Amino acid sequence: YPTNTIYNLLIFTKLNESKLMMMPTKVNKSIAALVVLALAASTALQCHSWWAAETEEWEFSSEFRRKLMHHQSGSIYDKNWRALRAKGLEPETESVQAALLHARVQKHGVGVMRSLSRLHQSNSLHDITWRGSEAQGIEPGTPKFKRALKTKMKEREALLKEQQETLERQKVRRKMKDSKEVWLRGEYLMSRGKYVSNKWDRGEEVNAAAADKIVIEKMLKREEDYQPLAVCDRPADVGSTEDFVSLQQYEQCPDISQDKPILLLEGYQSFGRTGNNLIEFLHAIQEARDNDIHLGIMTRSWAMQLLLKMWMAIESEDWQAQFERTFCVKIFENDQELEGWNVIHQDTKELFYYRSEIPLGDYIASQEYSLRTLFRNYNTGEGHDLGGGEVKDMCSGINAIFGEKRSSAIYSVIHSRSLEGEPGLRILGKLAGKSGCDPVAALEMKPDYIKSILDPLGMMQYPIVFITDGQNSAVLERLLADPDIGPMIHSVPEEACWIGGDLTLAIMSNAFIGNPASTFSGFIAKSRLALGFGHSYLFRAKDENGAWRTVCGDHCIFDKSILSVMS
Secondary structure: OOOOOHHHHHHHHHHOHHHHHHOOHHHHHHHHHHHHHHHHHHHHHHHHHHHHOOHHHHHHHHHHHHHHHHHOOOOHHHHHHHHHHHOOOOOOOHHHHHHHHHHHHHHHHHHHHHHHHOOOOOOOHHHHHHHHHHHOOOOOOOHHHHHHHHHHHHHHHHHHHHHHHHHHHHHHHHHHHOOOOOOOOOOOEEEOOEEEOOOOOOHHHHHHHHHHHHHHHHHHHOOOOOOEEEEOOEEEEEEOOOOOHHHHOOOOOOOOOOOOOEEEEOOOOOOOOHHHHHHHHHHHHHHHHHOOOEEEEEOOOHHHHHHHHHEOOEOOOOHHHHHHHHHOOEEEOOHHHHOOOOEEEOOHHHHHOOOOOOOHHHHHHHHHHHHHHHHOOEOEOOOEOOOOOEOOEOOHHHHHHHHHHOOOOOOEEEEEOOOOOHHHHHHHHHHHHHHOOOOOHHHHOOHHHHHHHHHHHOOOOOOEEEEEOOOOHHHHHHHHHOOOOHHHEEEOOHHHOOHHHHHHHHHOOOEEEOOOOOHHHHHHHHHHHHOOOOOEEOOEEEOOOOOEEEOOOHHHHHOHHHHHHHO
């Protein structure tokens, strides 16, 4: 091997180490002997060349090689050194050294911060404060400087905390986006000791509805001018306008004339509480669409009282025209205005029990459009009702708990509704027989049930807002006593607690846990789906291993085969 330096011989040995190790032992010994021999010869030859060379030439050659090896490297330091020398600057000065070190920081990060801090050119908290204090005439090291440093430290800690919280929120949102169970159906219904399907021969309708919804959502979000609908500064997962042609059919209001019958919402008597009344209004809109008739509302009626309390407050002189245009209805002031109209009279109980026969996908699209229309016109505390009374702010609950952080707060809501005891058990029992959900869990809301939902989502570290009808205090007491859930429980302050505020608080939450037997919970779950949210947990049961799971997805709240007339 023709080598002339010990260094090259060692490199040769190292590069061929694996090949040498593969040779038989005897061969290795022979090669080793040859290597030693070559090493001795190379050393002798090199020493001879040193003695033969003239002293001055060797010193020059050595110095040249040293400089070449040091100053021709590709390091960021040496590149900048050469660039400075080319400009006629002396690299040994303090300012140039600082510039070189700064260049290294840009490439290597905090590893050289300590070197820079000696020149007070670092971005450390101490040095930022030092430079700022000097600029203001404050002597570093004085009590005034220490106070300034302490303030800066608090500001930096607050900023770091906020950044960390933002990252955690993004992580939770990504996890939730990937874990929706909107269209879940399957063999979750226990019958005669075995699991059977809870699709009730509507599997094709469910699949078609899911496919249509997914296509529409994707196309809407590809629009260049797509802007999300925001409620209380919290973005929904739908657009601020109905941009897709298949949805605009509900937006095009026909001319309302006496050529068609008109279904009239009248009187002050209503069937049930707020949840029922909201269903009755939505059913009235649906009946008018299904039968190609008009919808009318008397100004002095349960419907107008219900709506203005939460949506479409009177704020301008053309309010009536806006209201009629928004909901495609005709408003009547008195009975005299009804002359010449073919009026269909129905009480609220009949409206509640109305069942649309259109396909599930069409029904969901129609109902969701009506729900989005409501929340595009929610009350913010401005304006008044027909009696001149001030309206409340639908954001009051969110504002009371989260204040300025309402737009970014992550939280879940539990709606506890006992439904007067025995009637609630009876209704939930019927729904269990249709969906496969547990017959009592949504009434009891026990800690293990809540944790089974929130823990996998990473939501146990965020506020849990509890809203209730107040009929069963044991539910809240159990949750407060739990060491994991108790510290996270929040209640709406009394001054901000009202139906509209509770509704919006629940609808705009990141996760909602409700009772499918409650029409109030049902309206929340429907509205959430209309606004593009998943994670409404109403239908849950334990599997054969005792683990909680969802047995009917978010869409089940619209399915009459599950909810019957409450859909």
